[in-house]
Amino acid sequence: MxxxxxxxxxxxxxxxxxxxxxxxxxxxxxxxxxxxxxxxxxxxxxxxxxxxxxxxxxxxxxxxxxxxxxxxxxxxxxxxxxxxxxxxxxxxxxxxxxxxxxxxxxxxxxxxxxxxxxxxxxxxxxxxxxxxxxxxxxxxxxxxxxxxxxxxxxxxxxxxxxxxxxxxxxxxxxxxVITSIPERQLANGLTDAFTHVLEQYMTYPIGALLQDRFAESILQTLIEVAPKVLKDPTDYKAASNFMWSCTMALNGLIQKGVPTDWAVHAIGHELTALFGIDHARTLAVIAPSHYKFNFEAKKEKLAQYAERVWNITEGSIDDKAYAAIEKTEAFFRELGIDTKLSDYTQDYEGTAEKIAERFTDRGWMGLGEHQSLSPDKVEKIVKMAY
Amino acid sequence: MxxxxxxxxxxxxxxxxxxxxxxxxxxxxxxxxxxxxxxxxxxxxxxxxxxxxxxxxxxxxxxxxxxxxxxxxxxxxxxxxxxxxxxxxxxxxxxxxxxxxxxxxxxxxxxxxxxxxxxxxxxxxxxxxxxxxxxxxxxxxxxxxxxxxxxxxxxxxxxxxxxxxxxxxxxxxxxxVITSIPERQLANGLTDAFTHVLEQYMTYPIGALLQDRFAESILQTLIEVAPKVLKDPTDYKAASNFMWSCTMALNGLIQKGVPTDWAVHAIGHELTALFGIDHARTLAVIAPSHYKFNFEAKKEKLAQYAERVWNITEGSIDDKAYAAIEKTEAFFRELGIDTKLSDYTQDYEGTAEKIAERFTDRGWMGLGEHQSLSPDKVEKIVKMAY
Missing domain, CATH: 3.40.50.1970 (Rossmann fold)
Known part of the structure; x- marks a missing residue:
């Protein structure tokens, strides 16, 4: 830790x-x-x-x-x-x-x-x-x-x-208050909170056993309540757990003592700035490609997430880790959240290069928990997300 | 919630x-x-x-x-x-x-x-x-x-x-700091923190899904690190998770939105006052009897605890709930913590009546999450713990 x-x-x-x-x-x-x-x-x-x-x-x-x-x-x-x-x-x-x-x-x-x-x-x-x-x-x-x-x-x-x-x-x-929120925004909220946890968890093991379990607790709770919140926002049990999970996902607690990533947000923000795509949806577009691109660096935590959050217990570490990425993308889609940039715009050609150029201009040479995601790697991740 | x-x-x-x-x-x-x-x-x-x-x-x-x-x-x-x-x-x-x-x-x-x-x-x-x-x-x-x-x-x-x-x-x-703590006090600390979580968790289901999972996270982490802390206090990974778990066990977070019990502490304090028994050890003496005596009221949470914390998945709710009490008592004993009053004093006759009388004198007519533990029930719990 x-x-x-x-x-x-x-x-x-x-x-x-x-x-x-x-x-x-x-x-x-x-x-x-x-x-x-x-x-x-x-x-x-x-x-x-x-x-x-x-x-x-x-x-x-x-x-x-x-x-x-x-x-x-x-x-x-x-x-x-x-x-x-x-x-x-x-x-x-x-x-x-x-x-x-x-x-x-x-x-x-x-x-x-x-x-x-x-x-x-x-x-x-x-x-x-x-x-x-x-x-x-x-x-x-x-x-x-x-x-x-x-x-x-x-x-x-x-x-x-x-x-x-x-x-x-x-x-x-x-x-x-949830009873009066449109379904689209509820789905965004669920996706946003879920990705907040991933950004603070999907890195590499550092022996922070309690922080890992707290993060997994929030992910499990969001998965449990998500369909209920979307189906019936007057379900107070689901609504209250959704609301408290969102707060706990980003009040600082689960990021303490652990490495954090935040590359998904950094890249996602550009998609909002360029195309006006809802913040949460940009995260769902970038996260799966990001985890696939950085698979070797993240596979141990991906496999732990597979086992504890998705109950995927069969197969090698690589198998479980890959299955967890698929599960995550499927979860977003079940919420009604599209996970490819081309689902949102047909004008996506050149986006990857443009974002890489902006990061270079700002001097953002190394994103992620290892500060190793250089603009050329960001470019590849965005292309994978087309 | x-x-x-x-x-x-x-x-x-x-x-x-x-x-x-x-x-x-x-x-x-x-x-x-x-x-x-x-x-x-x-x-x-x-x-x-x-x-x-x-x-x-x-x-x-x-x-x-x-x-x-x-x-x-x-x-x-x-x-x-x-x-x-x-x-x-x-x-x-x-x-x-x-x-x-x-x-x-x-x-x-x-x-x-x-x-x-x-x-x-x-x-x-x-x-x-x-x-x-x-x-x-x-x-x-x-x-x-x-x-x-x-x-x-x-x-x-x-x-x-x-x-x-x-x-x-x-x-x-x-x-x-853990490296210089005597083993007896480390065992006390583990027991104390573990029981703090139980007091805020072992009540009845109220739909606080996230709080339940946070509580279970602390219990799981304490169970995981306890033998390591006792075997080698220089194991920093174990020590740091032990220390952070103790803090999170009683900083208010997991008790928010849920019923809490605290009868184990109230009764345990009397054993310290009367016999000078270490605080944590009084909790290990009272908790198992308390959960057995209030089995019907607590069995749903006991069974959830059995499944999620101790991986007891076989049997009826009653079976799992009872097995979880046994597991808890065994866990304390593995830490070197005795779980019967007679392990600490031979002068225990009349203790139950004395504690009941004190509670009556103070007007403490209903302890626990249902405010239903009257002094005569407290007397029975203490006798079960002899």
Missing amino acids: NNFEFKNPTKIIFGKDTIKKLESEIPSDSKVLLLYGGGSIKKNGIYDQVKTALAKVDVIEFGGIPANPEYSVLMEALKVIKGEKITYLLAVGGGSVIDGTKFLSAAANYKGETPWDILANNIKTEKGMPFGTVLTLPATGSEMNSGAVITRKETQEKLAMGGPGLFPEFSILDPQ | NNFEFKNPTKIIFGKDTIKKLESEIPSDSKVLLLYGGGSIKKNGIYDQVKTALAKVDVIEFGGIPANPEYSVLMEALKVIKGEKITYLLAVGGGSVIDGTKFLSAAANYKGETPWDILANNIKTEKGMPFGTVLTLPATGSEMNSGAVITRKETQEKLAMGGPGLFPEFSILDPQ
């Missing part, structure tokens, strides 16, 4: 009818900016619950944060924060709204001239403006971590940011 | 040669009281590492905190805290030293006249004196939770306390 440090101060408020607890979490003398996305919260009743809970607090609203939170939109919100002397941010949404709020938390306290530098120069935020979240879409884990990914259409870029000052003070997770 | 709230702000610093990181965790203008136990830290080099790391800080020492931290000893430490105007506490030890330090953290800020009231009246501490820990004995999980148990010889009492203000600010976990 590698040495590690772990601290996660976010307060989780989990369960039925918990949105009303907002009232006691935000200081009553705050001036709050309520941030949300496309407005679905006004149709499903969540907006009303939030407003009722905040009846005694001074609240201004900023809606319209898009999926893949867009820098130019967030810069408009930043103007409101400064102009209205906002002191507390409340994200009501999924990973995009929460990630956008994290950027704003950092940008509100940033002393430099150009907030984009927080992303371009990977500046760690030690202290952001305080914020909380009401999660409306289980998927990214952003509700209990300190990272965010921001998109800039102007330059077709999608970059990560973070820092110890960007944990939500609290996050409210009411699994009942 | 039940509704829950979860917040654990303790910073964990885990790994080889991490004690030196103390230097950056305690504010340099602090006046520190360094608390420890019987002095083994002076023989195994931990004391020297701590003193070196704190070379630039004003430090006063208070040693001699006994196993089952004793109120009268802690009251002496409290005098030092007040007399010397201490601002920061540092526990260097196992669960007893850390629990004692939590009491001092609470008592230092307590406005009432008699600090014992914190325990007798179960007063929750919202803000204690800040403290950190260097863990020297994996077992209790006290390094990452906000609870403590304090003993008072004078009245033969052992009571619990806690509150959101009693999380350590940081805890340093260097698995190399």
